[in-house]
Amino acid sequence: MIVGAGPTGLTAATLLAQYGVECLILERWDSVYPLPRAVALDDEVHRILARLGLRDEFAAISRPHRGLRLVDRTMRVLAEFQRYPAKGRHGYPPGSLFDQPELEAILRRNLKKYGSVTLRGSTEVTTLIQDVDGVRLDVTDTVTGGHDVIRAGYVLGCDGANSLTRAAIGSTMQDLGFTQRWLVVDVVTEADLGQWEGVHQLCDPARAGTYMRVGKTRYRWEFPLKSGETADDYRDMTRLHPLISPWTGNIPAGEFTIVRAAEYTFRAQVADRWRDRRMFLLGDAAHLTPPFIGQGMGAGLRDAMNLAWKLAGVLDEALPETVLDTYEIERKQHTRAMIKLAKIIGTAMTAGGRVSHIIRRAVAPRLHLVPGLRELATDSQTPPLHRSDLVIRPRLRRTLAGRLCPNATVDGDRFDDVAAGRFAIVTSYEPSATQRADIERRGAVLITAEPGSELHQWLRTGGARVAIVRPDGTVLNAGRQLPACH
Numbered sequence: 304m305i306v307g308a309g310p311t312g313l314t315a316a317t318l319l320a321q322y323g324v325e326c327l328i329l330e331r332w333d334s335v336y337p338l339p340r341a342v343a344l345d346d347e348v349h350r351i352l353a354r355l356g357l358r359d360e361f362a363a364i365s366r367p368h369r370g371l372r373l374v375d376r377t378m379r380v381l382a383e384f385q386r387y388p389a390k391g392r393h394g395y396p397p398g399s400l401f402d403q404p405e406l407e408a409i410l411r412r413n414l415k416k417y418g419s420v421t422l423r424g425s426t427e428v429t430t431l432i433q434d435v436d437g438v439r440l441d442v443t444d445t446v447t448g449g450h451d452v453i454r455a456g457y458v459l460g461c462d463g464a465n466s467l468t469r470a471a472i473g474s475t476m477q478d479l480g481f482t483q484r485w486l487v488v489d490v491v492t493e494a495d496l497g498q499w500e501g502v503h504q505l506c507d508p509a510r511a512g513t514y515m516r517v518g519k520t521r522y523r524w525e526f527p528l529k530s531g532e533t534a535d536d537y538r539d540m541t542r543l544h545p546l547i548s549p550w551t552g553n554i555p556a557g558e559f560t561i562v563r564a565a566e567y568t569f570r571a572q573v574a575d576r577w578r579d580r581r582m583f584l585l586g587d588a589a590h591l592t593p594p595f596i597g598q599g600m601g602a603g604l605r606d607a608m609n610l611a612w613k614l615a616g617v618l619d620e621a622l623p624e625t626v627l628d629t630y631e632i633e634r635k636q637h638t639r640a641m642i643k644l645a646k647i648i649g650t651a652m653t654a655g656g657r658v659s660h661i662i663r664r665a666v667a668p669r670l671h672l673v674p675g676l677r678e679l680a681t682d683s684q685t686p687p688l689h690r691s692d693l694v695i696r697p698r699l700r701r702t703l704a705g706r707l708c709p710n711a712t713v714d715g716d717r718f719d720d721v722a723a724g725r726f727a728i729v730t731s732y733e734p735s736a737t738q739r740a741d742i743e744r745r746g747a748v749l750i751t752a753e754p755g756s757e758l759h760q761w762l763r764t765g766g767a768r769v770a771i772v773r774p775d776g777t778v779l780n781a782g783r784q785l786p787a788c789h
Contacts, residue, residue, distance in 0.1 A: 308461075311600075319614065329453075330422065344604075360413070369501035395710075428440050433472075486527075494554045583627075589635075719776065728769065
């Protein structure tokens with residue numbers, strides 16, 4: 304059972320369906336939620352969408368962007384982190400902008416390919432009670448008012464910031480020290496703004512802001528709301544136009560149409576527990592990330608990618624139930640690291656006062672020296688997963704373990720297409736006949752990294768000759784010889 308049909312829930316359901324797992328998704332809304340929310344993702348998350356079978360569909364609704372700029376109130380560039388739209392190590396642009404309702408629509412359409420998944424809208428879960436054999440869910444039809452009781456073997460709580468699943472397992476959100484009210488506005492215009500094709504972060508002590516071009520004629524602005532202000536104050540273009548004028552210049556207000564204006568509270572929070580026996584938290588139910596580095600929605604898709612293959616393996620009795628413990632161990636630390644980076648950018652943008660503004664002008668050009676920020680901002684590489692039973696990382700030596708294997712070209716196809724959701728052995732030397740037979744017996748795929756290839760260079764850079772890659776693309780272990788990685 305999956306509670307919530309947002310991007311995280313739909314992704315989890317699709318991945319499980321690819322392994323033949325029967326799922327029922329319960330969603331209180333009848334159709335796609337229309338309000339503006341996430342607009343950005345990186346190539347690691349783009350890779351997940353491709354894994355769902357949405358490579359072409361997402362490319363059709365998204366727009367590659369060129370990176371991140373920090374600018375002051377005069378639009379002077381304080382710092383710039385370039386991302387080049389060309390395909391990177393994962394086979395996709397390092398950063399893409401999109402409209403979330405459009406993404407959810409293609410996720411829903413894609414889900415119809417799988418007969419093992421049912422999406423039930425207009426259904427609100429009111430109670431979850433866990434016992435030895437599974438979970439009981441009491442649900443209400445929001446149209447008819449009818450009640451029903453459903454039992455499930457496992458429940459994935461993808462039910463957002465106000466998660467009932469989180470309350471049911473006795474988990475609470477830990478505040479990481481960031482809470483701000485922001486105005487989020489989507490605008491359409493046929494006018495050419497002539498702006499740099501990336502994300503602009505306005506660092507202004509009077510009022511910070513974010514700008515990005517989401518589509519051919521669609522633009523997104525975000526501004527912190529002052530005390531006493533609400534989104535209603537900016538639903539008229541005459542009120543909004545002064546805020547966006549640094550980007551629109553002399554273009555008259557009449558050439559812009561507000562599509563949506565909404566208020567959101569940006570928070571930095573992580574749930575203290577992500578699992579209780581048969582119930583799991585994913586997405587906003589488990590964590591809330593300030594949006595300044597575009598990692599909020601992507602974190603939920605990463606959760607789904609991490610958990611789905613493990614749960615499918617347990618249900619198929621191919622993996623021990625204990626592997627489910629690695630989900631929180633791996634994802635919680637990764638999420639915390641991303642939230643900390645988002646807070647750094649958020650603080651750089653929004654810290655108020657003249658002194659803070661002077662410091663910001665001096666510090667912003669040196670933000671690329673912050674560990675992890677340059678990598679994330681320029682090539683989208685995120686931190687390795689925390690050490691677990693499925694991430695064998697030495698404590699004092701650099702290793703490929705915990706990092707994503709590149710989605711490199713292999714005999715004309717991409718790595719993910721060849722691995723096809725299985726364990727993969729990537730090796731730069733020829734295994735013995737016995738080793739080949741063992742790999743085949745275990746249902747894994749053998750991928751030879753030919754000299755001069757991207758995978759061969761990747762292994763060499765990591766000081767390895769062989770890597771065991773999990774079904775989610777993460778390296779389980781890497782070393783010089785296959786027996787050492789057995």
